[in-house]
Amino acid sequence: MSECCCGEKDIYLPELATITRMQHMNETELFLHLELDSGKELGHMPGQFVEVSVAGIGEAPISNTSSPTKSGFDLVVRKIGRVTNAIHAMKEGDKLGIRGPLGHGYPLEDMKGKDLVFICGGIGLVPQRSLINYVLDKPEDFGKVAILFGAASFEQRLYQDQLARWAQNDKVQLLETIDKPHPEWSGNVGVVTTIMNQIDIDLANAISLICGPPIMYKFVIMSLEQANVSNENIFVNLERRMKCGVGKCGHCQINHHYACQSGPVFRYSDLSDIPEAI
């Protein structure tokens, strides 16, 4: 074994980043703001992700949730396994290994001037936030924005501060729903498809962006198709198991696509003939 090689960059080698701010949003979700120790910006596009390393534990792919218009970058990590547990046990000032930005973000050029409809289930809001904030920071480039957010239960209504801030923006129509009724909740009850008819935007001419738990996609897409949205105007964000994040390890393959390379953001028309996608 040796430490030298032929000069090319090691695509598996994380660089260090420091957690400069963190906030436990609830028992399972943790917000982190990170800055690269190199002082450089990550340089990501909305929709891209990073591989986060905790040395000794492993790596996990995590979406960038901040707009590249801000310095540093934000992650929201759900506590669900080894790496994510370990991240939850950290404190401000601790260091994480970061590889990225990785993957294919949203095709911003194709969205210019268009109305955007974000349909998010639970933690699916996290990757979308990077684009929402980007769009709101560049209002002249995009049309109106609708944000539909569905939570499984009242307790799981995350990101309330963020949602409240968006709601204040004139460009934004915010619609919320929870799956099960709750005494303190007077808003809409039902899965996210039940509020789609309340959107003020003409769906057929807008771009719809979906991110949420695996079972959500099929139903949302059915509703969009009923509203005459063409598959070219639907974008989905797909999660798969990933080990390398750079198209080598094979885990994230969806039929012939590698989610880490062609995705995680896909134009639905590129997937419609792909049985394993949705």
Added chain:
Amino acid sequence: MSIKKISKEELSQLVSTLIASGDRVEGVQAKDDKFAFGPLTSADDLRLDYDVTLLSPRKYVLPPVESLMTFEVGGRYQSEYDTEKLTLIGVHPYDMIALNQIDQVFSQDEVDNHYTTRRKNMTLIACDVVTPSENVFASSMGTATVSEGYDILLTDIGDAYVADAPTEKGQALLCNAADATAEDLAKRQAVQERNQSDLNRHPLNCKIEDLPQLLEKAYDHPVWEEKAASCFSCGSCNQVCPTCYCFNVQDDVSWDLKSGTRSRAWDGCLLENFANVAGDHNFRKKRNDRFRHRLYRKGKYVPEKLGIGTACVGCGRCITACVPGIANPVDIYNTLLNDIKL
């Protein structure tokens, strides 16, 4: 450079010299009643008349387990590279083509420099097949002969080898050899032509270019369910395949609990948890989903990704390795061909 000829004795001397140099030399040897690549300690052990090796030479470019980096808990990651020089002797054409494919995977888009470092330090001596194995179907896959990737290609013409050395590394080894005569080259061509038709224990009933199109229409065919019913999800078909390259990555710490190693190891898409994510959602939960995935990778996905003919090189290893006897790719493609019109 012109094509050379080298007698069997001369080759044996060449191998002895390589071994004596102290550099790592590995080649095909007998293992019980089979053959395997392994460290060569004597030129006499080299068996270029073998039929097929148990494991493919992929184990040299992607070892079963390989350290990628060391780390200190809390930060500092340090890459690790394998820079040992290696001469590998006896790679069959189908395995050479498989290596060429993996080369492409690991050097396209983002370059995997762990892979390329190891690969650059290798000298590859290939050889045309002398004895067809019981399950080979390289002729069907267009992989019975090979024209690139090696440093030397040896063809057994009876009393000697014709040796083609397209690279400098290869030429350096053959600098003392005489040129092959027209007669030698004719003999070589005869061997290669024979192999192009005779390495075919399981003939495929279509052209390989037709496979993607066939598979396009075969996603819901009952054959997947039928075969996969007796699949152990043991991944043997993946492990022995020269073109499989998927891997897993794991961290382990040392006893000080402060430093450790991140390493990668062979994985396989047939294994139950290959596409499982946290929260226990498995994107290919059913045996037939995983079983189908492998055959699609070989016949459609990887060929499309790499722009090549096929990602199954017809070595037949998976046929031998599969205990329930269901892994034969030709068997499945031919079954589909019976039912599906191209």
Added chain:
Amino acid sequence: MSKPRVAIFDFACCEGCQLQIVNLEEEILDLLGVVDVVEWREAMSEQSEAYDIAIIEGSITRPEDEERIKDIRSKASILIALGACASIGGVNKLKNNFDLNDVKKCVYGDAADMPHLETAMTKAVDEVVKVDFKIQGCPVEHDELTYVLRSLLIGKTPEIPDYPVCVECKAKGNICRWEYSEQCLGPITRAGCGARCPSANNRCFGCRGYVDNPNVDAAKDVFEKYGLTVEDLKSRMVLFGSKQGPTL
């Protein structure tokens, strides 16, 4: 932070798994650098009531053992089953294939009724109390044992293979035992041993228990293909824990 306190206990077994802890040799010193071993009857005289991690070897074969394991469980925050006997019952479970009175008579003859020879159906530890982690094998493997312990010490759930022995066997470049018609259980047995038995030209006996979802139907097909019966398969599968895993 004080070092976690570890206690090692044995029930009905051959103590071969504890022996593997002794066999860590120099690494024992490393281990002792990061934990306090507070009780370990085979190697030391101290006994303790307070521990964080309890490592259990052996299967539960008597009513009084059930009480003892429940007591240990109540004191430990992490309980690890060490080896086949604790994890899946081990060869001790072969006893369950017979009537218990017959078993006693067979070994002790006329004296079979003496009270201290009382015995019950053999159970794996998790048939009596909750087990947090299992380290499989008869005996456990050095590398897996140390990996699991180190992982737990850094607060990580160890990644234990849930794939068959064939994976490791093939990676080793072995010739499959089925090529010689030997009844290898590798295709359904949990990996982690580096395919020890097939690598020594022997068949896999299944000492590590089965993968979570073994394809027993496929095993039946294979046994039939080789002219064997379901009874043959069953006889192989019960060797290291008759009640464990799928029923045939």
Added chain:
Amino acid sequence: MSKNIDINVKHLTRVEGHGNIVVNATNGTVEKVEWQVPEAPRFFEAMIRGRKYDDIQTIVSRICGICSISHSLVATKAVEDALGLEVTEQTDMIRLLMHFSEQLQSHVLHVGYLVAPDLFGAKSVVPLVSAAPDAVLTIIKAHRVANKWSELIAGRITHPVTLIPGGMSQVPSEKQLKDLAGSLKDIVADLVTIVEVVLSVADKLPAFERDTEYVSLGNMNPAQYTFYHGDIVTTDLDEGTPVNQWESVANEYVVAQSTAKWGKWHRKSYAVGALARYNNNAEHLSPLAKVVEGKFGLTKGCCNPFMNSVAQLVESAHVVEKALEIIDKLLTQGIKQEKVDVKPKAGKGYAAVEAPRGILFHSYEFDDNGICLGGNLCIPTNQNHANIQHDFEKYVPEFMDQGEDALRQGLEMLVRSYDPCVSCSTHMLNVEFVK
């Protein structure tokens, strides 16, 4: 000095398995002295019924993790005897190598890890690490070499995987044998160091003697110090007894204080183990073993049970030297993988080998298809139980004046010196003193 004694050691530590010691004396009169074995009985003889001949060694190996090689070897021999299988000279030599590795492994473990703490007045080997680091590291090294040796030949340190009826599934390569020879030559010096360490505290071994019968393998032609071949011999008889008559030697019986069975032959009890082997075969020891013997002044006829640990050190030197001879021979004649072809047939077979802690007997019966109809196993520790009990009965009155603590410690050491493998016998040690 206390005239009332109440010793009640439950689950004696630093032994393999579970055993209790109960001593009860009032006003200087011993009322109860008992060596109890409360190990959970495991019923191997019952469990092997219905299993095929080629599963037997795999099952019975699990009787004991420490002597799994001996159990596997004796079972394989007994199966071969029943099926009428002959093994080749090469197989025989490789098995001997395997067996020797276990003697070394077990002896170093017993003397180094289990007995040494007593001699140094420590509760375990752990405190010795800081008190005598060099000695401990030397012991660890010897143990590691022995384990690697077992792993090489048996495929695994504990519970061999290379033994099959009729032969060996795998044999070591010449290179592996050469490497093994290298490391064995290497540890000779370490063995000498260990001997010196034990010698420095040998005065802590109590001067206690009780004449008893010593039983082991022996009677070989040409004569040698045997662990694997030969007849059953005893210090009470001049001629050997064939192995297939072992049941008339062991005369097993069941007692209330033990889940393990007891045995007796010419006297009310007999002893097996390193000291028994030594007392029957000492003149055939290797040169280095004779040196060790001389250092401790050990002589044939010794009847101090505490000297068993010393005999183990003597044997450790012996097996290393003998193994080197075998490796030489194997390398000279060449080693190759041999094919084994077994046809099951009905029959009954008997075998004996010397486990590190004493002679071990197995016998099995099979039907035409090689299905086991039943078996009988007699484990060394069982054969020692009665002898330990009788040692206790003599030891307690002799050493009662030392007081309860010293007495307890002496009794614990006495049991440990037999290297009991109570998990074998089923398991062994607890001392109770009742007032």
